[in-house]
Amino acid sequence: MSNIETTASHWDAKYAAATQSAWVQNPVVERTVYRRMTGQEGFWLDWVFKNLVSPVESLLSVGCGDGSHELLIARQGFAQRIVAFDAAREAIQRAQETADGEGLKIEFRNSLFEEFVAAPGPENTYDAVLFSGSLHHVTDLEGMLSAVRYVLKPGGKVIVNEYCGPCYQLYPRSQVETVDRVIASLSNEFRSADRLVMPSIEMIMDSDPTEGVRSALIPVLVPLYFKREYERFIGGGLLHPLFTCLNASRVNDGSPESRTLVEMLILLEDELTRAGAIGHDFMFGVYVNETNI
Numbered sequence: 001m002s003n004i005e006t007t008a009s010h011w012d013a014k015y016a017a018a019t020q021s022a023w024v025q026n027p028v029v030e031r032t033v034y035r036r037m038t039g040q041e042g043f044w045l046d047w048v049f050k051n052l053v054s055p056v057e058s059l060l061s062v063g064c065g066d067g068s069h070e071l072l073i074a075r076q077g078f079a080q081r082i083v084a085f086d087a088a089r090e091a092i093q094r095a096q097e098t099a100d101g102e103g104l105k106i107e108f109r110n111s112l113f114e115e116f117v118a119a120p121g122p123e124n125t126y127d128a129v130l131f132s133g134s135l136h137h138v139t140d141l142e143g144m145l146s147a148v149r150y151v152l153k154p155g156g157k158v159i160v161n162e163y164c165g166p167c168y169q170l171y172p173r174s175q176v177e178t179v180d181r182v183i184a185s186l187s188n189e190f191r192s193a194d195r196l197v198m199p200s201i202e203m204i205m206d207s208d209p210t211e212g213v214r215s216a217l218i219p220v221l222v223p224l225y226f227k228r229e230y231e232r233f234i235g236g237g238l239l240h241p242l243f244t245c246l247n248a249s250r251v252n253d254g255s256p257e258s259r260t261l262v263e264m265l266i267l268l269e270d271e272l273t274r275a276g277a278i279g280h281d282f283m284f285g286v287y288v289n290e291t292n293i
């Protein structure tokens, strides 16, 4: 199987199983992440379109997955017309059926980042471009950002909500040790593993060879192509790897003990991040295309 087929089948299987990233399955963590993104309560996407990107005529979404964000944007009237593409064929098909059933103006395409970079389409076409969890799967970041700049109108906005931690999510030893010390401090009922195990390169290539392929370069490269309008680094350096080692049914059960534990872990992540002991795994920003303004 080629890398792209591996990625597409990996994601189709994930969407079919409705799997969500472990740490944001926890509602307390999810709310905290949204607050770190926007400084307020509530879903980040609504906030973006109410505060930074006024409702647009046309929006392109790169790596739209099952289309959940794009359907929401169209339903809320935040974009009149949406083009969205992704490698995951079945997810795209289902998203198109939903959009058509609701009479929403979204064109879901089953196509690849590589195809878009090679032939991005007409210049100055879109008012906004969305990357939600997709840019960290792009190998040719420079090609992708150039292609986006080409299709974006002058003054158009790029919305980025991304993993920006270590490439391939291969954490440095010091960070793995920090996570391991936290795991060791938890009682058995809350954990599903004794320590954080980094995958081998063979495991990475077999499951999803584009997971965080050049992620650490995202915060460096995006501002070289677009002007920063809003940018927040939103943590995750402890919680994101840690949650893969926690017993999800216990830690997410909503009991006072699990809630207290999660709140303490969030506090610990805040302190470790502030002290510079761990980095940020995620970032969120809105950038402007200044070309020919």
Ligand SMILES: C[S@@+](CC[C@H](N)C(=O)[O-])C[C@H]1O[C@@H](n2cnc3c(N)ncnc32)[C@H](O)[C@@H]1O
Residues within 6 Å of the ligand: 004, 007, 008, 011, 062, 063, 064, 065, 066, 067, 068, 069, 085, 086, 087, 088, 111, 112, 113, 114, 131, 132, 133, 134, 137, 210
């Ligand atoms: C983390 S998911 C994000 C999906 C969606 N934007 C969201 O916020 O839920 C990453 C997506 O990138 C897509 N992807 C990965 N490599 C791709 C490629 N080469 N071309 C097109 N899509 C790709 C995957 O199929 C997957 O749906």
